[in-house]
Amino acid sequence: MMITLALINDKVSYNTFMLKYLVILAAAVGILSGCDKDRQENTLLIAATTTTDNSGILDVLFPPFTEASGIRVRAIISSSGQAIRNAQNGNADVLLSHLPWAEEQFVANGYGTERIAVMYNDFIIAGPPSDPANIQQASSATQAFKSIAAATDNSTVKFISRADQSGTHAKEMQLWESAEILPDDRWYIQSGQGMGATLAMAGEMQAYTLCDRATFVVYSAKIQLEILYQQPGELINAYSIIPLNKNRFPKANHKAAQMLIEFLTSPQGQKIISGYRVDGQQLYQPGGPDMLNAKDNQP
Amino acid sequence: MTDLIQPLAVSLSVSISATILCALVGIPLGFNLSIHEFKGKKLFITVINTLLAMPTVVVGLLVYMALSQRSPLGGAGLLYTIPAMIIGQFILALPLMTALTHSAVSALDPAARETAITLGAAPLRVKLTLAMEARFGLMAAVAACFGRLIAEVGLSMIVGGNIAGYTRTMTTAIAMETSKGRFDTALILGGMLMGMALAVNAILQILQGKDR
DSSP states (O other): OHHHHHHHHTTSOHHHHHHHHHHHHHHHHHHHHHHOTTSSTTEEEEEEEHHHHHHTHHHHHHHHHHHHHOOEEEEEEEOHHHHHHHHHTTOOSEEEEOOHHHHHHHHHTTSBSOOEEEEEEEEEEEEOTTOTTOGGGOSSHHHHHHHHHHHTTTSOOOEEEOOSSOHHHHHHHHHHHHTTOOOOTTTEEEOOSOHHHHHHHHHHHTOEEEEEHHHHHHHTTTSSOEEEEEOTTTSEEEEEEEEBOTTTOTTSOHHHHHHHHHHHHSHHHHHHHHHOEETTEEOOEESOOTTOSTTTTOO | OHHHHHHHHHHHHHHHHHHHHHHHHHHHHHHHHHHOOOTTHHHHHHHHHHHTTOOHHHHHHHHHHHHSTTSGGGGGOOTTSHHHHHHHHHHHHHHHHHHHHHHHHHTSOHHHHHHHHHTTOOHHHHHHHHHHHTHHHHHHHHHHHHHHHHTOOHHIIIIITTOTTTTOOHHHHHHHHHHTTOHHHHHHHHHHHHHHHHHHHHHHHHHHOSOO
């Protein structure tokens, strides 16, 4: 390496030598950037959430879309809050999330154009099979949360929270609020991680946690938890895809985003969603529930 | 199987490219630092040594903010791409390469430099002679930088986005598999990564030539 450098720069003084280095460096960076021509028309950058990634639904939706349209999908997976933030910063072409109130704000503030319902399922409360807080008898999700908080007084009952600005976290906070309970550090553990990781933690600690049905079904074989409370009509988990404002984000690949939205809302796309099964269970309903509005999950 | 090979290819290409760029800039910088005196040299060295302790997530965050569409540099759409990861890793390891080169060259017997000058070598020739003398230290510097880069997660995750089939590296894949509870897969990926690192270092050793 040193010999090559000597051949190039034998008679030149040191300062000019350094200058040439920097020029070569800049050229290298320029070439590297140019090499990445892929990030053009036939690539779609989607900001999606951990729950959709954990459940595997994206793996059955994107390949058929790529086959049909020739557009490669690159998914940035993070919590809903992070995904929305990413989209706001202009670092994605389209947004898929399940945090209704934040999505409404996103659209109201002119970042996105509209929320389009893609699929929905429900949240469930998972916990240790022995159910020390006896939430199986609860009449509502709020009641279940009250039972959990009450049970922590005399036992080792714990609750694991996503605590990561996600759609799941938002729904959980809404329930604590309606139960008028301020969770205590003694039994309330904030994982700050995705649904899969949080579930694994809850399994290890034999604790309660709020989880979307899809992720739970995918992970249920690996963890020692059971669905202890479920009420599909009550704890709705609705996913929306949001195209971006063309004026605000001129560089985003709006054409490809539109194609993905059309695919997801088409009969073919909706059929893939309703046909997706894990362990024989349907994980998502296509379209949107009747109450796809901002009142849900408002903290 | 491609699921395991693809991240490996990404890890290697990003880290090797970044290491090469680091060597091209860091080694001359370290030389300069060692040989020349200038005002504030001690402060400069202290700053460089402090940068060695920068967490990869912090560097990743700074690069993310610099490349985000909102920032002046963001227009190029570099975020979540391979070139962005290479740039980020370059910034990450540059202090290390500079500090280790400085250390290797400073440790040389001053007589080597004086002899070369006395024999009439031009300034660049002097430096090349010193480089030959310090080659073991320099090779160690390159190996150390490569090691730091191939093993880092924070920057690759934030700047690359861990995109499946594109910017997913071995380390971000391991982090992801671990968070999903798939420990077996995570350990296999870890083993493959170490195997590759071993291969690269073996090649570096061979290039270094015989022991003195």
